[in-house]
Amino acid sequence: MKRQMPSTKELEREIKDRVKSMFRKDFEDATEEEIYRACAEVVNDVVIDNWLTTQKEFVKQDPKCVYYMSMEFLIGRLLGNNMINMRGYTEVMDALANLGVDINLIEDQEPDPALGNGGLGRLAACFLDSLATLQYPAYGCGIRYHYGMFKQKINDGFQEEVPDDWLQTRYPFELQRSEYEFEVKFGGWVRYENQPDGSTKYIHEGYNSVIATPYDMPITGFDNGMVNTLMIWDAKPKEVFRLASFERGDYNKAVEDMNLARNLTEVLYPNDNHIQGKELRLKQQYFFVSASLQRAIDKYLRYHNDIMRLPEKVVFQMNDTHPTLTVAELMRLLMDEHGLGWDDAWEVTTHCVAYTNHTIMAEALEKWPEDIFKGLLPRIYMIVEEINRRFCEEIKAKFPGDDEKVHRMAILADGQVKMAHMAICAGFSVNGVAALHTEILKNVSLHDFYEMYPEKFNNKTNGITQRRFLMHGNYKLSDWVIKKIGRGWITDLSQMEKLTMLLDDKKSLQQFMDIKLENKKRLAKYIFDHNGIAVDPNSIFDVQVKRLHEYKRQLLNILHVMYLYNQIKEHPEMDFYPTTFIFGAKASAGYENAKLIIKLINNVGAVINNDKSIDNKLKVVFIEDYRVSNAEWIFAAADVSEQISTASKEASGTGNMKFMLNGAVTIGTMDGANVEMYQELGGENIFIFGMSSDEVIAHEKNHDYNPVDEMNKNPHIQKVLSQLVNGNYSIDNPELFRPIYNSLLNTQCTERADTYFVLKDFASYCEAHEKIQEAYKDREKWARMALSNVAHVGKFSSDRTIQEYVDDIWHLDKLELK
Ligand code: NBG
Incomplete structure (x- = not known):
């Protein structure tokens, strides 16, 4: 049964009681922060009951669900959102007002969880909201960064970055679930063992590893009692005692494992539409992908025994290429841990994973140097090699004699692992996020892939809650x-x-x-x-x-x-x-x-x-x-x-x-x-x-745009540009803005000047x-x-977007709630 929020009168009493039991204070003496925490617990009580009910129905009804795999969830503050979705916002506002407190000040006490950069991360959060509201079972899978998007300070007009310590005090809307911990392994090497039945066993040795521990956050639907789960993973070292006693006295390795765990989930890379090719980032990707897949398969096998039928109950949506390791890790788990052969594992994988592309910006395309990739993920690399080998064969068969094309489309080429290529090769669906964007993917940036698999491509225009x-x-x-x-x-x-x-x-x-x-x-x-x-x-x-x-x-x-x-x-x-x-x-x-x-x-x-x-x-x-x-x-x-x-x-x-x-x-x-x-x-x-x-793309293709022409024909532009470098806006240092001026006009190299057609x-x-x-x-x-x-x-509305994902890609079952 759906539990409702208490009435205004009851809330007044409950909030006061909470303040007393949590802080041993009368309401009048409580700080705004303490009142916020008391309110959060009062709301949590209701949320948790509905969460429990939802999870019980989940087990009973056994619906198909989506795992939304994303490096970013820009969820924002949850108190206000949860109160709205539980239909109790006005009641809490009135209760607080009766107690002489402004709800805005209370909401303002909550840290603003910024586990994302911008549109991509916020979209993931809006999707979770819509999934719960439409009663579709879903898990968000991500990382519990200790430091989210930095706080920005402006000092003398310059941006300064300050760490965002959102976990400084306990965050009331997360729940550590130590019972769902999994080990994730990095580095080392792979040993082969031929089995009596003719198969080969792959044994991973000499690795470092961490324990992934999940924190669950409730995702409330609007006024329907539905509560889904966002699971964000944190890393911890294997117990220090165990390390020391069981790793055969290898103190160095124990320290390495500890440092690995410490660094892994420390901070979100603050790049939007731009990739920083840091090894730690690849580690983060594998870490949350591996842990999430292990938990998903574990859950599936608790209630089912045929792993071949996984696609009937589970779909993994890859939010951009960041979680593309889902493809190879799922193959690994199915083959090495659950005993499937390549063909069966591929059959399952390619019916479970789908990919969303979020950009055509070249600098955002993920490519990892092969040596880094291989060193960090030796078994995964072997699997990627085999996926690539078979994929190249398939391209050759479809376009005989076009070696150029094979090279352009390969997953492994030019010493790099091309993540988008793997996502498209294995995903059963490839979608863009607006009609124009999807057309550009099909006709320009992913044209080769579109020719190969036209049936995979589809559009899902974004939405918001x-x-x-x-x-x-x-x-x-x-x-x-x-x-x-x-x-x-x-x-x-x-x-x-x-x-x-x-x-x-x-x-x-x-x-x-x-x-x-x-x-x-x-x-x-x-x-x-x-x-x-x-x-x-x-x-x-x-x-x-x-x-x-x-x-x-x-x-x-x-x-x-x-x-x-x-x-x-x-x-x-x-x-x-x-x-x-x-x-x-x-x-x-x-x-x-x-x-x-x-x-x-x-x-x-x-x-x-x-x-x-x-x-x-x-x-x-x-x-x-x-x-x-x-x-x-x-x-x-x-x-x-x-x-x-x-x-x-x-x-x-x-x-x-x-x-x-x-x-x-x-x-x-x-x-x-x-x-x-x-x-x-x-x-x-x-x-x-x-x-x-079309005009922009044509100019880019023909290299026929010269911003100097634009300047010469427009005196207003001339004046504004001259003011960039004459000290008008920087008396002390007239040269300060020269790099901006050069980026627009660089007369030595017009091809790279004004890349984004500002003057045009x-x-x-x-x-x-x-x-x-x-x-x-x-x-x-x-x-x-x-x-x-x-x-x-x-x-x-993201409700419309989610319904389209469900109808065309995910085919989820609605959860019935009384
Ligand atoms: C961003 C796009 C936005 C889009 C969001 C959500 C990346 C890589 N892409 O235009 O720039 O709205 O994704 O789809 O961050």
């Missing part, structure tokens, strides 16, 4: 929508369509805009408290928040701000609607160009924000430490959403959808899921600019912004555009 990004982040709008069209949209976002009936209702439009203003005031206060900058909530809030990457073109945005500033200075009389440009972005710690762009944004802000002569027409704000928790408030407050990547480069984007859900109007290129937003919205409710992906799209971007200015001045028209965005957001 409306429970977190509207109900929790923007409860005012959420309540208003409930008043207007009921509650159906909470689990069926397509019902937002009903809002179209309000598009000509002046009173509703006004209410809608009043809520936006309230949200802008909330953000303005946050900005004042954190940045000391006073921004006018009545100005246009024009926002770009996402990871900093040159292809996402924050540079285009800030160059345009510099241009606007010039215009306002030159033409003080010009009719300009005051605008606040808001940025938030973390740059990977080693990505110099990206970090310099952050500095540029901050320096431009410092000049503009302090220039009294422009009468507060322009403000530039860089929000420090952009993360899930402040993102929710930022989306709620945005008027304009900047989705301006170079066409073809952003596989999908998901921030674009979160803004749309909150009634911001997009300025964007025809890239990623923007294309589908455009289709849902019609051209009049979105501002599209710039080159198409500049004029068209300026024009689109002029249209936004015009549109915003007509307040009613703008309200209609903004509300249209909410009304047409239905497609972009």
Whole structure:
């Protein structure tokens, strides 16, 4: 039976009791942190009961389930999310209010678990939310990084990285499950033994190993009593005593094992759309893949005896290439531990694994040097060699005489192990994350593979969960929508369509805009408290928040701000609607160009924000430490959403959808899921600019783009570029921004200059912004555009995405819950 949250009255009592039993304090004397912990336990009580019930039904009904394999789960804070999903948010809020405490302050005590970089990790978290809400059994499998995504401090305009010690105090929403520990082995060598029956036995020796210990986190569905599990793995050394006494006095090895365990799960690599080829990263990948597969097979064999029928109950979805070792490790377990021959093991594996591609960026394609790979995973390497041998035979048979093609497609080539090639070779499904992205995969970046296995390729356009990004982040709008069209949209976002009936209702439009203003005031206060900058909530809030990457073109945005500033200075009389440009972005710690762009944004802000002569027409704000928790408030407050990547480069984007859900109007290129937003919205409710992906791809192919031409024909660009290097924005060190200037214009080497076509799209971007200015001045028209965005957001729920994965790829069984 589903357990409900207690009533407000009961909650008041329970929270007070908890504070007393946990901290031996009266409520009045408790700190906010202590109250948070008490609330977490009260909510946990309900969650745990439902978790138990779900797991019991799981055993009884024996449904097929998905293991979502991902190096990243950017789950964000759980207290608020769990309260919403258990339908007790308002009750807790009221209980706390009755006790004289603001729920926001309490929620703010929770560390924001940032076990992910950006879109890829947040997508995984949204998927788990939707799976539980749709009652599909699922496990998230990942790593319990001790330090998640770093905290960003801005010091003199520069980014500084500070470790994110989210486990400093016990995290209330995780549960260590020591009963499910497994050993994972690295290094050593493989010995063969011929068996009497003619088969060969492979024995792994001389390895180092760690114990993988899982921590389970509950993933609650919305209002259905369903609770799935996110299992994140931590590493610990084999018992020190055992090491010393059983490893034949090999003290060095004991120390090595201990260090291995200590380092393995220490930190998340802070790279988004970029691979750092570090051996430790490969170790992390194998570690969580091996542990997760062992647990999955263990669970399967507890209730079934025919391992050949594993695909009937289990599917492993590989979130990008990071967990591709799933292929070879599953083969190893099936053959070496469970006695299958190659053909049977391959049959099972290729019906259990599927692969999602999340990018076409070349620097994100995972390739491991063969020697590192072989040294670290000797048995796995042997298996990969055999997979590769058979795969190359298959290519030759299908395309006789095309040796070039075999070389291009091989898993082992040029001294490297190509992870995507293995994922596609073994996966029964290969999907992209937006329609355009999937087309580019098929026609350009994975064309060879598409020719070989057209039936594997399919599209699953990304989505987001409306429970977190509207109900929790923007409860005012959420309540208003409930008043207007009921509650159906909470689990069926397509019902937002009903809002179209309000598009000509002046009173509703006004209410809608009043809520936006309230949200802008909330953000303005946050900005004042954190940045000391006073921004006018009545100005246009024009926002770009996402990871900093040159292809996402924050540079285009800030160059345009510099241009606007010039215009306002030159033409003080010009009719300009005051605008606040808001940025938030973390740059990977080693990505110099990206970090310099952050500095540029901050320096431009410092000049503009302090220039009294422009009468507060322009403000530039860089929000420090952009993360899930402040993102929710930022989306709620945005008027304009900047989705301006170079066409073809952003596989999908998901921030674009979160803004749309909150009634911001997009300025964007025809890239990623923007294309589908455009289709849902019609051209009049979105501002599209710039080159198409076909044009970009053609320029890249023909090498015929010269940014100097763009500069020469546009005096505004000339002026802005000269201001990059004349000390305008860096008096003390006029050369500071020279690397940015060179990246755009590098006259020695035009082929590599302005890789992302910033100057090429500049004029068209300026024009689109002029249209936004015009549109915003007509307040009613703008309200209609903004509300249209909410009304047409239905497609972009992760509930829709998950249902498509289930129908086309996973074929899961729904769990029945009373
Ligand atoms: C990112 C893409 C985004 C996309 C997310 C989720 C990687 C490798 N890819 O466009 O850049 O929205 O994945 O699919 O992080």
